[in-house]
Amino acid sequence: MKEVIVLGAGPGGYVAAIKAAKLRAQVKLIEKGEVGGTCLNRGCIPTKAMLHVLSLYEATKRGKAMGLEADNVKINFEKFCTYRDDVVKRLRQGIQFLLRKNNVELIKGEGRLTGHGEVTVNGNKLQGRVILATGSSPSRPSFFSFDKEYILNSDDILALKKIPASLLIIGAGAIGVEFAAIFNSLGTKVILIEMLPRIIPAEDEEIAQILAKEMGKKGIIIKTGAKVENIKVLKEKGVKIKVSSGEEVFVEKVLVAVGRTPNIAGMGFEDAGVKIENGKIDVNSRLETNIPDVFAIGDITIGPLLAHKASSQAITAAVNAAGGNEEFLMGDIIPACIYSFPEVARVGLTEKEAKAAGHKTKIGKFPFRGLGKAQAISQVEGMAKVIVNSETEEILGVHIIGPHATELIGEVSLARRMEATCNDIATTCHPHPTLSEVLMEACHAVYGQSIHLP
Numbered sequence: 001m002k003e004v005i006v007l008g009a010g011p012g013g014y015v016a017a018i019k020a021a022k023l024r025a026q027v028k029l030i031e032k033g034e035v036g037g038t039c040l041n042r043g044c045i046p047t048k049a050m051l052h053v054l055s056l057y058e059a060t061k062r063g064k065a066m067g068l069e070a071d072n073v074k075i076n077f078e079k080f081c082t083y084r085d086d087v088v089k090r091l092r093q094g095i096q097f098l099l100r101k102n103n104v105e106l107i108k109g110e111g112r113l114t115g116h117g118e119v120t121v122n123g124n125k126l127q128g129r130v131i132l133a134t135g136s137s138p139s140r141p142s143f144f145s146f147d148k149e150y151i152l153n154s155d156d157i158l159a160l161k162k163i164p165a166s167l168l169i170i171g172a173g174a175i176g177v178e179f180a181a182i183f184n185s186l187g188t189k190v191i192l193i194e195m196l197p198r199i200i201p202a203e204d205e206e207i208a209q210i211l212a213k214e215m216g217k218k219g220i221i222i223k224t225g226a227k228v229e230n231i232k233v234l235k236e237k238g239v240k241i242k243v244s245s246g247e248e249v250f251v252e253k254v255l256v257a258v259g260r261t262p263n264i265a266g267m268g269f270e271d272a273g274v275k276i277e278n279g280k281i282d283v284n285s286r287l288e289t290n291i292p293d294v295f296a297i298g299d300i301t302i303g304p305l306l307a308h309k310a311s312s313q314a315i316t317a318a319v320n321a322a323g324g325n326e327e328f329l330m331g332d333i334i335p336a337c338i339y340s341f342p343e344v345a346r347v348g349l350t351e352k353e354a355k356a357a358g359h360k361t362k363i364g365k366f367p368f369r370g371l372g373k374a375q376a377i378s379q380v381e382g383m384a385k386v387i388v389n390s391e392t393e394e395i396l397g398v399h400i401i402g403p404h405a406t407e408l409i410g411e412v413s414l415a416r417r418m419e420a421t422c423n424d425i426a427t428t429c430h431p432h433p434t435l436s437e438v439l440m441e442a443c444h445a446v447y448g449q450s451i452h453l454p
């Protein structure tokens with residue numbers, strides 16, 4: 001029986017552990033904190049629980065025009081946080097249950113890679129094939145003196161006991177815009193500062209413009225091309241921030257969301273000889289490091305820092321650690337999702353990236369406004385945008401901004417994986433009335449054949 005040691009029990013590590021156990025390996029999973037990692041405990045899940053409640057809250061506000069009169073709807077912040085924490089607790093228990101049922105031994109402690117195929121934890125040396133899945137942490141540029149009270153990172157902000165009156169968010173990536181959506185909906189005055197010329201700079205420019213407009217309509221103040229030059233904590237009086245434009249801003253709290261750093265230092269990886277390049281562990285297509293039988297997955301490897309990328313890689317790494325031979329070849333179909341109001345989702349290249357890569361492109365767009373379902377639920381903002389190689393019909397990139405965009409993008413991952421063409425999606429019968437028709441219509445629009453466009 002193969003012995004597999006997994007370091008880290010986030011969405012990479014715990015999935016790898018269960019998969020390896022299902023392949024009859026004897027698995028030890030080492031975790032110093034809680035199972036579920038950042039995603040479950042301090043990231044994806046708690047924020048989605050908050051956003052769900054707030055989407056109901058927003059819907060009741062919109063409801064008045066639809067004949068839904070629910071006066072005095074308000075958020076009880078204490079119960080709101082309890083709901084969020086209960087969701088997390090339940091899922092944590094679920095993971096522990098699955099680990100037990102699959103005979104995965106969960107070891108509490110801080111593990112270190114102490115040799116080829118050797119991990120030391122709590123003074124014990126364990127031998128076996130190793131999967132490194134230690135995730136990432138919020139970056140902490142020394143310019144910002146994080147104090148957990150006034151200058152916060154994405155972990156600290158989830159511990160707030162009271163809704164701040166005002167919040168300045170530095171960095172308009174996924175974390176920045178998600179927390180902007182959350183606190184704006186909670187009634188906080190939100191200012192979002194981004195040093196690049198636009199918010200969500202990694203996304204398609206047109207999509208970013210729509211999001212900026214929608215966030216602006218909700219009252220979020222966005223300052224792009226702006227840097228924080230000076231930051232002074234005035235305690236009870238809040239924080240004073242000097243922005244590069246010369247403007248001074250006073251807020252109650254500051255959230256710094258300027259990226260995350262892979263957890264690589266201090267765990268013996270380099271000493272054991274693991275090759276690290278630009279702060280990430282170098283892996284081959286089998287997700288094996290330069291050291292045979294030591295695998296690495298998730299945020300510590302090249303590619304986006306996303307839970308589903310880690311879980312997807314976990315399956316490949318576990319198969320290989322358990323004696324199989326599989327390759328992880330899905331790097332370019334990993335969906336990216338931003339859970340803002342409205343949501344943003346993408347698979348593949350932006351328009352600019354497609355052109356820069358030398359593709360001849362044709363583009364189709366369809367607005368949610370043209371869908372019966374979007375009108376029925378009164379959520380008509382946004383669109384789907386499909387970028388196709390005009391010579392090969394290959395779908396190069398799909399971008400959706402609008403209601404349930406993050407649910408709708410799954411179809412595109414499958415389509416790309418099956419090498420479906422744009423015409424395949426356009427001519428596939430989609431259920432009516434649903435929001436999924438937005439993609440079908442955008443694919444028709446690539447050929448100028450969308451039925452519901454003038």
Ligand code: NAI
Pocket residue numbers: 170171172173174175176178193194195196200201226227228257258259260304305306336337338339
């Ligand atoms: P990010 O790298 O996506 O965005 C950080 C932003 O901060 C960038 O736009 C950058 O230009 C800006 N920035 C950096 N320094 C700045 C400064 N001094 N002043 C103003 N702006 C500055 O990082 P983020 O949002 O912290 O997220 C970290 C990682 O976690 C990302 O890889 C993200 O994809 C992932 N994540 C994904 C989520 C999702 O899929 N929904 C949710 C949360 C995080």
